[in-house]
Amino acid sequence: MRPNKRLGQHFLTDANILGRIVDALDCSPGETVIEVGPGHGSLTEILLARGARVIAVEKDPRLAAEVGMRNAERGIERLSVVQGDALKADWHSLLDARPDLPHSAFRLPHFKVVGNIPYNITSPLIEKALTPPLPERIVFLVQLEVARRIAAPPGSKTYGALSIGVQAQCRVEELFTVLPGSFRPPPKVKSALLRLTPLAEPLVRPQEVAPLRAFVAACFSRRRKQLKNAVPEGRPAAAELLALGFDPKARPETLAPADFVRLLRWSQQL
Numbered sequence: 001m002r003p004n005k006r007l008g009q010h011f012l013t014d015a016n017i018l019g020r021i022v023d024a025l026d027c028s029p030g031e032t033v034i035e036v037g038p039g040h041g042s043l044t045e046i047l048l049a050r051g052a053r054v055i056a057v058e059k060d061p062r063l064a065a066e067v068g069m070r071n072a073e074r075g076i077e078r079l080s081v082v083q084g085d086a087l088k089a090d091w092h093s094l095l096d097a098r099p100d101l102p103h104s105a106f107r108l109p110h111f112k113v114v115g116n117i118p119y120n121i122t123s124p125l126i127e128k129a130l131t132p133p134l135p136e137r138i139v140f141l142v143q144l145e146v147a148r149r150i151a152a153p154p155g156s157k158t159y160g161a162l163s164i165g166v167q168a169q170c171r172v173e174e175l176f177t178v179l180p181g182s183f184r185p186p187p188k189v190k191s192a193l194l195r196l197t198p199l200a201e202p203l204v205r206p207q208e209v210a211p212l213r214a215f216v217a218a219c220f221s222r223r224r225k226q227l228k229n230a231v232p233e234g235r236p237a238a239a240e241l242l243a244l245g246f247d248p249k250a251r252p253e254t255l256a257p258a259d260f261v262r263l264l265r266w267s268q269q270l
Contacts, residue, residue: 009039010116010184010186011040011184012042012043012183013182013183014182018042018043018046019046020175021043021116021193022043026137027047027050028051029051032112033053033054033112033114034094035054035115036113036125037059038056038063041071043116044056044071051078054079055079057084057091057094058082059084064083068081086115086128087124111135113129115140119146122140122146123162126150126166130166130169130196136197139193140194141194142191143187144190147191148174149162150167150174150194151174161220163257164260165216168204168212169202169204171196171197174194178193179191203257208261211268215232215260215264216260218232224251226250226251227241227250230252231263
């Protein structure tokens with residue numbers, strides 16, 4: 001089946017890489033996995049072979065039908081294929097709709113998320129995956145440049161709002177690079193496997209996620225300014241920043257995610 005360019009389809013065909021993706025997800029028999037964009041079902045087959053229960057969300061109706069038909073021929077009952085947009089679907093309701101899952105699996109969801117995802121919707125898909133209640137693990141194959149931005153440490157050139165938003169909720173690991181030749185058709189850029197493991201104690205509360213995102217974006221819009229002029233709300237005086245433990249002359253890109261959370265909470269008290 002010819003890839004749909006409009007949907008950003010690049011099918012991963014390297015069996016070794018597919019196996020390493022499932023290794024990174026580390027799913028045990030009986031665990032539930034939401035797979036975003038199964039394509040032809042190559043990754044799906046490995047997940048099923050390892051005993052996972054898979055809920056595959058595929059936007060392309062042709063591919064959704066193909067994956068469902070191939071699975072019906074194998075007679076495996078651990079796969080549900082959902083034809084629809086992963087960005088619009090309520091992932092938690094998909095868990096709830098599985099009558100074969102134990103009740104605790106959707107009251108306190110124990111699930112993982114995996115996918116070779118379209119590069120043009122990487123950020124919103126990650127935001128979607130990090131909507132509480134969070135999965136145990138997220139493994140996405142993404143554009144190398146985006147993976148580097150998400151995993152970037154404070155002070156680096158690629159560190160920014162995306163890095164902070166994700167790192168405030170997850171431990172971020174860039175596992176390995178995947179070359180264009182592993183796909184059909186080959187993309188124009190390299191890819192990387194990104195593993196996100198939600199923190200046992202996230203730096204932000206669920207209701208703070210969106211405000212932190214907006215606050216950090218505003219700070220980085222003044223990236224080259226000193227901190228005393230970059231904080232968007234309240235414009236703290238140097239003495240106030242010193243009292244909070246910050247150097248007023250520091251620049252936003254040098255602050256760790258926890259620092260931005262403290263600044264956000266300070267600004268909300270004004």
